[in-house]
Amino acid sequence: MSLPDGFTDIPPGKIAAIATILERCEPPTARTFTSDGRPGWRFERTENPDLDWYTRLLRRVGTNHLWYQRLILGPEAIAAKIAAPATVIHALLVDGEAEGIAELDLSEPGAAELVYFGVTPDLAGQGAAHFMMERLIASAFAHPIKRLWLHTNTIDHPRAMAFYRRAGFTPVRQMLELADDPRLTGLFPRDAAPQVPLFPRPEEL
Known part of the structure; x- marks a missing residue:
């Protein structure tokens, strides 16, 4: 699909974002980490994650960035995805409680996709x-991969792009991302992501 130059109307009931694909092809060279974190912080792989635990953490981290793609699949499909051998989920534990998520998809030979990455609002900054x-980069490149990639979009944290570039990722592609607004489908509260205007259809008012 090609779009003409200029402005394009977005239909009511939809959200639109510009998604950017970034990749890192160099494994880390440092043998030690520059950040020791704070007392009580641990970054650990979560084996056999519980469905309720996973969806609750995904919502706590991603509601204000409208992380809808996984949640619209429904419980059975989500459970199958997070139990798949190619899915690797790490959590940031703060005094034993999960406050961040990093999910890898290793289904593509030679590559890993960082599907979800973020922390709860209380830990931002x-x-x-x-x-x-x-720790995620070191863990990813411990697998036989040559490419670690992710996508971020204009609904994510405003510092996300700069953060990923500082972490060694390079932008390689952009796409227009269009979807039903998950606040209007009931997936998220209507006051979620206040930085993104809500444009309901007449029947959704």
């Missing part, structure tokens, strides 16, 4: 994302 990312 405290260095938790840097603490997680160093």
Whole structure:
């Protein structure tokens, strides 16, 4: 699909974002991490994650960025995905409680997709994302991969793009992302992601 130059109307009931694909093809060279985090922080792989635990954490981290793609699948499909051998889920534990998520998909030979990465709002700006990312990159490249990639979009945290670039990721592609607004389908509260205007259809008013 090609779009003409200029402005394009977005239909009511939809959200639109510009998604950017970023990749990192170099494994980490440092043998130690630059961030020790804070007392009580641990970055650990979660084996056999519980469905309720997973969806609750995904919502706590992603509601204000409208992380809808996984949640619209429904419980059975989500459970199958997180139980798949190619799915690797790490959590940031703060005094034993999960406050961040990093999910890898290793289904593509030679590559890993960082599907979800983020921390709960209370940890934003405290260095938790840097603490997680160093350990996530090392963990990802411990697998036989040559490429670690992710996508971020304009609904994500405003510092996300700069953060990923500092972590060694390079933008390689952009796409227009269009979807039903998950606040209007009932997936998220209507007051979620206040930075994104809500444009309901007449029947959704």
